[in-house]
Amino acid sequence: MTPTPLKFYQIGSFAVGNRLVTADERSNQSDPERTNALTSGHRACQGCGEALGARYALDMAMRATNDQIIAVNATGCLEVFSTPYPESSWRIAWLHSLFGNAPAVASGVAAALRAKGKTDIRVVGQGGDGASVDIGFGALSGMFERNDDVLYICYDNEAYMNTGVQRSGATPPAARTATTQAVGETPGNVFGQGKFLPRIAMAHEIPYVATASISDLRDLEAKVLRAMEFRGARYLHIFVPCPLGWGSASCDTIKIARLATQSGLFPLFEAVNGELITSTPIRKKVQVEEYLKLQGRYAHLFSPTRRDDVIANLQRIADRNIDRYNLMGAE
Amino acid sequence: MLKQVEGSRAVAEVVAACRPEVICAYPISPQTHIVEGLSQLVKNGDLLGCEFINVESEFSAMSVAIGASATGARTYTATASQGLLYMVEAVYNASGLGLPIVMTIANRAIGGPINIWNDHSDSMSQRDSGWIQLYAESNQEAVDLHVQAFRIAEEMSLPVMVCMDGFILTHAFEEIDIPTQDEVGAYLPTFRPRQVLDPGDPVSIGAMVGPEAFMEVKYMAHARMIESADHIARAAIDFKEAFGRDSGGLVRSYKIERAQTVVIALGSILGTLKDLIDQMQDEGISIGVVGITSFRPFPVNELRDALKNCKRVIVLEKAFQTGIGGIVTEDVDRSLRGLGVERSTLIAGLGGRPISTQSLRSYLVKAIDSGVEELTFLDLEIDTVESELARERNSR
Ligand SMILES: Cc1ncc(C[n+]2csc(CCOP(=O)(O)OP(=O)(O)O)c2C)c(N)n1
Ligand code: SF4
Ligand SMILES: [Mg+2]
Numbered sequence: 001m002t003p004t005p006l007k008f009y010q011i012g013s014f015a016v017g018n019r020l021v022t023a024d025e026r027s028n029q030s031d032p033e034r035t036n037a038l039t040s041g042h043r044a045c046q047g048c049g050e051a052l053g054a055r056y057a058l059d060m061a062m063r064a065t066n067d068q069i070i071a072v073n074a075t076g077c078l079e080v081f082s083t084p085y086p087e088s089s090w091r092i093a094w095l096h097s098l099f100g101n102a103p104a105v106a107s108g109v110a111a112a113l114r115a116k117g118k119t120d121i122r123v124v125g126q127g128g129d130g131a132s133v134d135i136g137f138g139a140l141s142g143m144f145e146r147n148d149d150v151l152y153i154c155y156d157n158e159a160y161m162n163t164g165v166q167r168s169g170a171t172p173p174a175a176r177t178a179t180t181q182a183v184g185e186t187p188g189n190v191f192g193q194g195k196f197l198p199r200i201a202m203a204h205e206i207p208y209v210a211t212a213s214i215s216d217l218r219d220l221e222a223k224v225l226r227a228m229e230f231r232g233a234r235y236l237h238i239f240v241p242c243p244l245g246w247g248s249a250s251c252d253t254i255k256i257a258r259l260a261t262q263s264g265l266f267p268l269f270e271a272v273n274g275e276l277i278t279s280t281p282i283r284k285k286v287q288v289e290e291y292l293k294l295q296g297r298y299a300h301l302f303s304p305t306r307r308d309d310v311i312a313n314l315q316r317i318a319d320r321n322i323d324r325y326n327l328m329g330a331e
Numbered sequence: 332m333l334k335q336v337e338g339s340r341a342v343a344e345v346v347a348a349c350r351p352e353v354i355c356a357y358p359i360s361p362q363t364h365i366v367e368g369l370s371q372l373v374k375n376g377d378l379l380g381c382e383f384i385n386v387e388s389e390f391s392a393m394s395v396a397i398g399a400s401a402t403g404a405r406t407y408t409a410t411a412s413q414g415l416l417y418m419v420e421a422v423y424n425a426s427g428l429g430l431p432i433v434m435t436i437a438n439r440a441i442g443g444p445i446n447i448w449n450d451h452s453d454s455m456s457q458r459d460s461g462w463i464q465l466y467a468e469s470n471q472e473a474v475d476l477h478v479q480a481f482r483i484a485e486e487m488s489l490p491v492m493v494c495m496d497g498f499i500l501t502h503a504f505e506e507i508d509i510p511t512q513d514e515v516g517a518y519l520p521t522f523r524p525r526q527v528l529d530p531g532d533p534v535s536i537g538a539m540v541g542p543e544a545f546m547e548v549k550y551m552a553h554a555r556m557i558e559s560a561d562h563i564a565r566a567a568i569d570f571k572e573a574f575g576r577d578s579g580g581l582v583r584s585y586k587i588e589r590a591q592t593v594v595i596a597l598g599s600i601l602g603t604l605k606d607l608i609d610q611m612q613d614e615g616i617s618i619g620v621v622g623i624t625s626f627r628p629f630p631v632n633e634l635r636d637a638l639k640n641c642k643r644v645i646v647l648e649k650a651f652q653t654g655i656g657g658i659v660t661e662d663v664d665r666s667l668r669g670l671g672v673e674r675s676t677l678i679a680g681l682g683g684r685p686i687s688t689q690s691l692r693s694y695l696v697k698a699i700d701s702g703v704e705e706l707t708f709l710d711l712e713i714d715t716v717e718s719e720l721a722r723e724r725n726s727r
């Protein structure tokens with residue numbers, strides 16, 4: 001496939017921490033030879049974390065496989081904004097079937113490739129948090145349990161965005177969605193519910209599980225590359241803020257993602273065969289409040305009356321993650 | 332090769348002879364023996380180049396089939412009853428994407444109340460799903476229809492359901508001629524998918540289609556289904572030439588020349604009916620049978636042709652639409668439009684209720700002698716039902 005010309009100089013692409021890096025250390029995106037899985041012109045909102053995450057992840061998957069990939073997409077924002085017939089932003093072989101079956105469809109693609117002896121072609125399944133943690137959960141668990149040769153990527157924006165921001169099993173406590181409104185005695189989503197799919201994936205003891213964030217795109221790329229080194233079921237859970245659903249400024253998408261990892265609310269780690277092997281230490285710890293106050297979905301925690309009790313409970317979740325994943329890098 | 336085998340085993344062997352590349356299934360009675368047989372054949376190395384995938388639900392079974400078929404693999408699955416309902420969303424998706432998957436339906440009733448025995452309510456519920464539906468009269472025909480199904484599916488780029496009566500056929504042992512792989516190979520060309528997922532020539536499949544094109548897409552599906560009728564007929568003619576047997580096709584008439592009464596039915600009950608019609612004709616009663624093999628596409632004209640000279644049509648159905656009546660009936664009425672033929676419907680065999688020749692016979696005799704109501708439920712315990720209904724009414 002012909003490379004897509006870089007359209008602008010991407011600051012940071014050639015540099016890490018204000019130092020130029022050698023060609024082999026540069027990001028895939030900064031490479032003028034890199035191919036694009038998802039081209040521009042799609043209909044995502046400005047500042048959409050999912051669009052950014054998908055492009056980085058799949059471009060890297062293309063590089064890792066010499067463009068030999070097939071992607072299977074669940075229904076959701078990514079699918080809808082990329083393929084309004086007769087247009088498509090995908091430059092790779094791409095299939096959308098349903099909301100709840102992407103992992104199984106991906107298994108089918110992998111099975112066909114195995115039957116045909118075309119195992120040089122690799123399969124990526126992808127969907128939102130709703131598609132992955134809720135409606136497609138059984139199919140995903142089945143794909144994991146059979147250890148089918150599929151990399152499944154969940155783009156976690158913590159709600160059903162495509163249908164207008166309703167709660168999913170990945171919506172965090174206290175967050176306002178259209179079905180967990182900021183009204184009543186416990187405004188927003190309730191505490192004590194929800195699930196963190198990466199840990200469930202680890203329980204399947206599949207070869208590779210990792211979390212990534214669009215605030216650290218080099219890390220994201222590295223994890224896709226690493227995932228493609230394994231055969232069998234692999235799971236990548238990417239944190240992708242959604243300005244529309246979260247009530248945040250489009251220009252704050254990356255910043256919010258960074259605050260999520262730097263507060264401990266979203267831990268970055270890798271696990272091999274069910275065992276945690278690395279976690280990315282927090283560079284500069286921030287309080288969860290810094291993260292919360294940029295988002296309209298948490299506005300009810302700050303006005304009309306400040307809810308210190310709720311903020312403290314959210315802080316406890318971040319602190320527990322810091323402990324659990326050793327995010328302060330303590331020995 | 333002639334063999335004394337169970338219907339399910341015969342289907343497993345003939346499916347294997349069709350050289351599928353991906354088989355995926357989830358167990359449900361009375362389909363289980365088919366997929367058990369196939370899993371054994373694959374595991375044993377009798378089916379090289381074929382993947383057998385054990386999934387965690389029927390929804391995933393059809394979804395795996397969708398992925399495999401879109402990647403250009405000849406793909407097979409089987410289910411029944413609750414399993415078919417569990418996969419419905421993916422059933423429609425497979426036809427919408429034009430994927431030539433072949434699926435056996437081991438026909439079984441739908442609960443509640445849960446019931447594992449035979450009727451046609453499962454496949455009839457998928458009447459409008461965009462799949463071709465073929466109904467087998469015997470195990471021999473079930474076997475033959477699978478060979479034809481792969482050919483029709485792949486020619487049309489449409490999925491096909493081969494419906495065979497659960498237990499009555501799936502679990503019956505009889506002598507069956509199972510085509511060998513070489514014989515099938517001469518009849519069934521290599522699968523050349525219309526559209527395929529290929530990194531060398533990347534396409535996007537399954538885009539979101541809005542109001543500006545959706546009607547056209549759906550109309551094309553309709554037109555393709557209508558066109559498939561010719562291919563179904565052709566597949567049967569070529570099959571006869573290759574295998575020497577009459578199997579498949581659109582409709583099959585039995586002794587209808589000059590018959591005043593014609594019974595229409597689908598599936599294994601046709602055997603019972605033919606025996607009965609032989610007896611009744613011997614007694615001088617003017618009666619014949621038409622079997623519908625292809626329920627989708629519905630052979631409106633072929634059926635009209637077969638019925639144009641009779642006086643009375645009786646549609647025997649193993650399923651019905653609650654609150655109105657027969658399902659097949661609606662389509663038969665379309666064939667009869669303007670012919671002035673009388674039509675009544677007999678619902679029989681629900682949930683495995685045996686359809687005895689005796690009961691059938693008295694219904695038919697009554698229909699001919701004094702007439703019957705538009706809708707009859709064969710052997711219904713009417714007293715029990717009436718008293719229960721009265722009790723319910725009184726407690727409302
Ligand atoms: C079976 C079914 N139920 C519901 C829907 C409606 N639906 C489409 S996308 C979607 C939400 C998608 O949420 P998520 O997977 O988190 O992706 P996002 O849009 O947030 O990226 C829903 C509920 C559907 N298409 N199919
Ligand atoms: S609603 Fe959110 S996830 Fe969907 S396109 Fe807009 S920003 Fe992206
Ligand atoms: Mg979401």
